[in-house]
Every structure is written in C-alpha cells, then in structure tokens.
Amino acid sequence: xxxxxxxxxxxxxxxxxxxxxxxxxxxxxxxxxxxxxxxxxxxxxxxxxxxxxxxxxxxxxxxxxxxxxxxxxxxxxxxxxxxxxxxxxxxxxxxxxxxxxxxxxxxxxxxxxxxxxxxxxxxxxxxxxxxxxxxxxxxxxxxxxxxxxxxxxxxxxxxxxxxxxxxxxxxxxxxxxxxxxxxxxxxxxxxxxxxxxxxxxxxxxxxxxxxxxxxxxxxxxxxxxxxxxxxxxxxxxxxxxxxxxxxxxxxxxxxxxxxxxxxxxxxxxxxxxxxxxxxxxxxxxxxxxxxxxxxxxxxxxxxxxxxxxxxxxxxxxxxxxxxxxxx
Numbered sequence: 579x580x581x582x583x584x585x586x587x588x589x590x591x592x593x594x595x596x597x598x599x600x601x602x603x604x605x606x607x608x609x610x611x612x613x614x615x616x617x618x619x620x621x622x623x624x625x626x627x628x629x630x631x632x633x634x635x636x637x638x639x640x641x642x643x644x645x646x647x648x649x650x651x652x653x654x655x656x657x658x659x660x661x662x663x664x665x666x667x668x669x670x671x672x673x674x675x676x677x678x679x680x681x682x683x684x685x686x687x688x689x690x691x692x693x694x695x696x697x698x699x700x701x702x703x704x705x706x707x708x709x710x711x712x713x714x715x716x717x718x719x720x721x722x723x724x725x726x727x728x729x730x731x732x733x734x735x736x737x738x739x740x741x742x743x744x745x746x747x748x749x750x751x752x753x754x755x756x757x758x759x760x761x762x763x764x765x766x767x768x769x770x771x772x773x774x775x776x777x778x779x780x781x782x783x784x785x786x787x788x789x790x791x792x793x794x795x796x797x798x799x800x801x802x803x804x805x806x807x808x809x810x811x812x813x814x815x816x817x818x819x820x821x822x823x824x825x826x827x828x829x830x831x832x833x834x835x836x837x838x839x840x841x842x843x844x845x846x847x848x849x850x851x852x853x854x855x856x857x858x859x860x861x862x863x864x865x866x867x868x869x870x871x872x873x874x875x876x877x878x879x880x881x882x883x884x885x886x887x888x889x890x891x892x893x894x895x896x897x898x899x900x901x902x903x904x905x
Contacts, residue, residue, distance in 0.1 A: 591687045605700050850862070
C-alpha cells in the first residue's frame with residue numbers, strides 16, 4: 579500500500595514542526611489574542627478606542643533575497659524581512675498592525691531550517707508589536723526541489739477611516755524626512771545577484787567590518803515603533819520599496835504636488851558600493867531605496883520634534899508640480 583509519506587509528504591514531520599515553533603509563536607502574543615495554537619484559525623479581539631475604524635491588510639514576500647539566504651544557508655533573518663515588508667506598508671495608511679499570518683511552502687520539510695525561519699518571523703512580529711496567530715506549512719515535492727522554499731506574509735491592522743488617505747494632509751512646503759534603511763531591504767535582489775555574479779564577488783568578501791553576505795542579508799528595518807511614537811506629528815509616510823523614491827513617494831501626493839530631493843543629503847549604506855561602475859545612478863534610484871527606508875512628510879512646525887525623536891534627517895520638500903526631482 580502507498581502512503582502519503584511515500585508520495586513525499588510527511589504528516590509526522592509537520593506535527594513535530596508545529597510543536598517546535600509553539601514557543602516562538604507564543605512569544606508574539608499580545609493581550610488581544612484569543613485562544614492558543616492549533617485551532618482551525620487564529621482569533622483576536624478588536625482594540626477599543628477607535629471612533630470609526632477600518633481593517634487594513636497587506637501582503638508581500640521576500641523576493642529573490644530568499645535565494646541568497648538559501649544558497650548561503652543564512653535563514654535567521656528572512657522571517658524579519660517578511661514581516662517588515664508587510665507592516666511597513668500598513669503604517670503608510672496609518673494602520674496599527676494587529677496580527678500576522680505566514681505561508682511556508684517547500685519540497686520536503688526540514689524542521690530545523692523551518693524553525694529558524696519561523697523564529698525570525700516571530701522576532702519580526704515582536705518588533706512590529708503584532709501577534710503571529712496562524713500560518714500554513716505546505717510540503718509540495720512536485721512544485722519545489724531540494725532545499726528550496728518560498729515565503730508569503732499577510733499583515734492586518736486597524737486605522738481610523740478618515741486617517742487612511744494621507745494625500746489630503748500633504749501640502750506644498752512640507753518637509754521630507756528620511757528614516758534610514760538597514761540596507762537593500764527586500765527589493766532589487768535579482769539585480770544585486772546579477773552584479774555579484776558579474777563582478778565575481780564572494781560571499782565572504784569584506785566590506786568594512788562585515789562580509790558581503792552579511793550586508794546583503796541585513797534584515798529589513800521595521801518602522802512600527804517610530805510610526806506609533808510620531809504619528810501625531812506626521813502628515814504622510816512612504817515606504818520606499820521596489821521603484822525607489824521616484825515611484826513610491828508620489829503615492830502620498832495629491833494633484834499638482836511633487837517632491838524636490840537633495841541627493842547629496844541621502845546617507846547611502848556601504849553595500850551600494852557593489853554597484854559602482856556597473857549600474858547607472860538612474861537605474862539605482864528606480865530600483866533600490868538608496869538608504870532611505872521610509873519617508874515622513876512633516877509640517878515645518880513639527881520637523882524639530884520629529885528629528886529629535888528619531889534618527890531621521892531632512893532630504894527635501896514638497897513642491898508644486900508632479901513627480902520626484904532629484905537635484
């Protein structure tokens with residue numbers, strides 16, 4: 579008789595994995611979580627204090643940064659990346675993250691590797707102040723090969739309805755404050771991997787005090803704490819992901835508004851040196867964050883408070899017109 583295990587799916591391994599990750603999952607639980615682990619769905623009570631609330635959702639993956647992490651066998655931070663890419667989008671619509679769900683698909687479940695990944699997801703949830711209340715682990719030997727796996731994340735938050743659309747709060751003369759990125763974050767890795775290959779770079783090549791692979795796999799910064807601390811002083815936020823400043827920043831502008839950014843003010847991390855001589859500046863600015871992970875749009879009278887209560891710095895201003903002008 580043929581068993582499910584003969585077909586490549588090990589139910590016992592799945593059960594063992596669930597038991598292994600329980601401590602990590604529990605570490606993320608907030609007072610809003612209802613029930614424990616192992617039911618058919620996760621439950622959470624809605625927080626009080628909202629006048630006209632809305633539920634917001636965001637989903638994302640880690641992209642081909644995951645390819646590098648698998649090849650280098652450095653999986654401890656990809657879970658943080660997964661959470662970051664979702665919750666950093668939520669806060670741009672002034673949503674406070676409530677809970678997170680993950681999807682992990684692989685050819686054959688490696689319990690130790692999968693536990694490392696979920697531990698990272700839990701760490702990301704703690705940083706984002708949201709609960710990991712569910713997930714799915716799928717063994718699909720006909721879809722994946724070897725040690726390959728894929729990740730998807732889903733974050734849900736709550737906001738006041740009249741605070742979701744930030745374009746109505748942005749005005750000409752507002753100041754653009756950059757919150758530094760931790761590196762490339764989780765975008766543009768197909769290009770980054772191509773450059774590493776073309777230039778013959780090695781994972782253990784030193785770039786300052788860290789190796790190339792350490793800088794490439796630096797986890798995406800999570801900005802939830804800064805959002806919660808500064809939200810009353812912010813008009814809008816733009817998460818700088820694929821498309822860079824030139825494509826993401828206009829998403830928070832209304833009609834006839836654009837941005838003027840001083841390129842020389844931007845603090846670009848060392849990892850970007852690998853692109854010197856092989857990728858044009860224009861291509862870099864439309865692919866990567868260039869060191870700016872989040873842009874805060876701030877009224878002039880609030881700039882000093884924001885700068886004193888964050889590691890942000892001024893990179894430009896909102897002007898009449900459209901698009902982003904890099905000067």
